[in-house]
Amino acid sequence: MPPSGRPRRLFIIVNPYGGKRSGRNIFQNEVLPLIEAAGILYTMQETKHRLHAQEIAHSLDLRKYDGIVCVSGDGVMVEVVNGFLQREDWETAIKVPLGIIPAGTGNGMAQSLLHAAGEPFSISNALFAIIRGHKRPLDVTSVVQGKTRFFSVLMLTWGLVADVDIESEKYRWMGSARLEFYFLLRVMNLRRYNGRVIFVPAPGYEEVGEPVEQTTSCKQNGISTGSQEDKADDRNGETSGYPGPSIEEADLEWRSLSGPFVSVWLGNVPFASEDAMAAPKAEFADGYLDCAIIRDCPRWDVLGLMFQMKDGAYVNSPYVEYFKVKAIRIEPGMRVGSSNKGGIIDSDGEVIARGDGSRAGGEAEHLMAYGPPIQLTVDQGLATIFSPKSR
Numbered sequence: 001m002p003p004s005g006r007p008r009r010l011f012i013i014v015n016p017y018g019g020k021r022s023g024r025n026i027f028q029n030e031v032l033p034l035i036e037a038a039g040i041l042y043t044m045q046e047t048k049h050r051l052h053a054q055e056i057a058h059s060l061d062l063r064k065y066d067g068i069v070c071v072s073g074d075g076v077m078v079e080v081v082n083g084f085l086q087r088e089d090w091e092t093a094i095k096v097p098l099g100i101i102p103a104g105t106g107n108g109m110a111q112s113l114l115h116a117a118g119e120p121f122s123i124s125n126a127l128f129a130i131i132r133g134h135k136r137p138l139d140v141t142s143v144v145q146g147k148t149r150f151f152s153v154l155m156l157t158w159g160l161v162a163d164v165d166i167e168s169e170k171y172r173w174m175g176s177a178r179l180e181f182y183f184l185l186r187v188m189n190l191r192r193y194n195g196r197v198i199f200v201p202a203p204g205y206e207e208v209g210e211p212v213e214q215t216t217s218c219k220q221n222g223i224s225t226g227s228q229e230d231k232a233d234d235r236n237g238e239t240s241g242y243p244g245p246s247i248e249e250a251d252l253e254w255r256s257l258s259g260p261f262v263s264v265w266l267g268n269v270p271f272a273s274e275d276a277m278a279a280p281k282a283e284f285a286d287g288y289l290d291c292a293i294i295r296d297c298p299r300w301d302v303l304g305l306m307f308q309m310k311d312g313a314y315v316n317s318p319y320v321e322y323f324k325v326k327a328i329r330i331e332p333g334m335r336v337g338s339s340n341k342g343g344i345i346d347s348d349g350e351v352i353a354r355g356d357g358s359r360a361g362g363e364a365e366h367l368m369a370y371g372p373p374i375q376l377t378v379d380q381g382l383a384t385i386f387s388p389k390s391r
Contacts, residue, residue, distance in 0.1 A: 005133035007066035012044045015072035018104040026103045027071045038131045057083025067097040073104015074154045078348040085242040099130040099386040106273035117388035129388040137285040137381030142244035144375045145368040154348045159263035162346035190299040192260040194333030202288045202324035209255040245379040262294040280312025287380030288324040329375040342370045
């Protein structure tokens with residue numbers, strides 16, 4: 001990359017299936033003219049199937065490029081991060097700058113970056129940020145269940161938000177409006193979920209929840225700790241790829257909150273979508289996840305929270321617990337009133353576990369099982385992302 005930081009060569013991944021299936025048109029009509037006018041050389045490849053971007057990032061000769069740009073929703077960027085961190089040279093790969101051109105349903109990452117810089121949400125503003133070459137570090141979250149691990153950069157949800165995100169897929173033709181429409185449908189028949197979250201609070205949030213008994217070790221609680229070497233040994237004999245951050249057990253004070261919950265939302269950036277500020281205090285590289293939990297409450301109060309989500313004011317509700325964590329463990333339970341129906345756990349737009357009884361191909365089609373604990377741990381500023389320069 002030249003001294004100015006402006007990229008000369010970009011690898012552009014286009015998802016033609018995301019959102020309103022407009023990725024190809026956005027690339028041809030809005031991205032390409034500006035890329036060529038800026039004198040940037042590029043290679044473009046369209047994704048053909050789920051996890052294709054991850055495969056590309058895993059095998060790409062990164063020495064040829066100054067950055068990877070995703071013309072897509074947030075999911076393709078997440079795939080690229082996972083592809084980087086599965087490489088033998090992951091320490092070098094994960095520092096390759098990532099760019100996002102919004103062409104999906106939610107577009108939370110693009111909106112978060114533009115909002116932080118005081119710029120209006122638009123494809124051209126997102127593209128100018130990449131052309132100018134300004135960058136910022138980005139936290140990466142390791143999501144672990146047993147020996148299964150993947151990496152997240154945007155959010156993980158369980159309960160109402162996950163139900164809306166995934167079950168509204170049938171209304172994809174509506175674009176981002178499908179989320180608001182299905183939210184209303186879901187609130188009318190509100191689900192509440194039993195379960196528990198255990199977490200290490202960030203400074204200033206030590207009074208949230210109840211303390212976990214000090215006589216109970218982290219290991220007994222199912223909380224992963226230990227060295228990087230120990231974790232590398234757990235990867236089915238694999239020696240390549242990033243093993244995830246380690247948590248030293250000493251001096252950690254774990255706390256817990258018990259359900260029932262309407263929704264559990266864990267975010268790395270402020271916006272979940274263009275018009276939903278789910279985590280108003282979230283920062284890109286503070287080393288913490290922002291946790292917003294909607295406790296059991298009347299459906300009409302939940303509806304009111306939706307109208308306060310545009311600017312993040314909903315977190316001030318007495319029904320919402322909002323706090324920051326360094327690590328958190330989710331123990332998902334069944335729906336209130338049901339002994340065999342759980343919920344959906346969704347990370348960055350993809351189902352990772354499902355217990356609602358509607359899966360098509362059995363539990364094996366998802367990365368993780370619904371029920372056993374899932375732990376998230378943050379690695380501060382591990383990745384790099386093209387960003388508008390803050391004013």
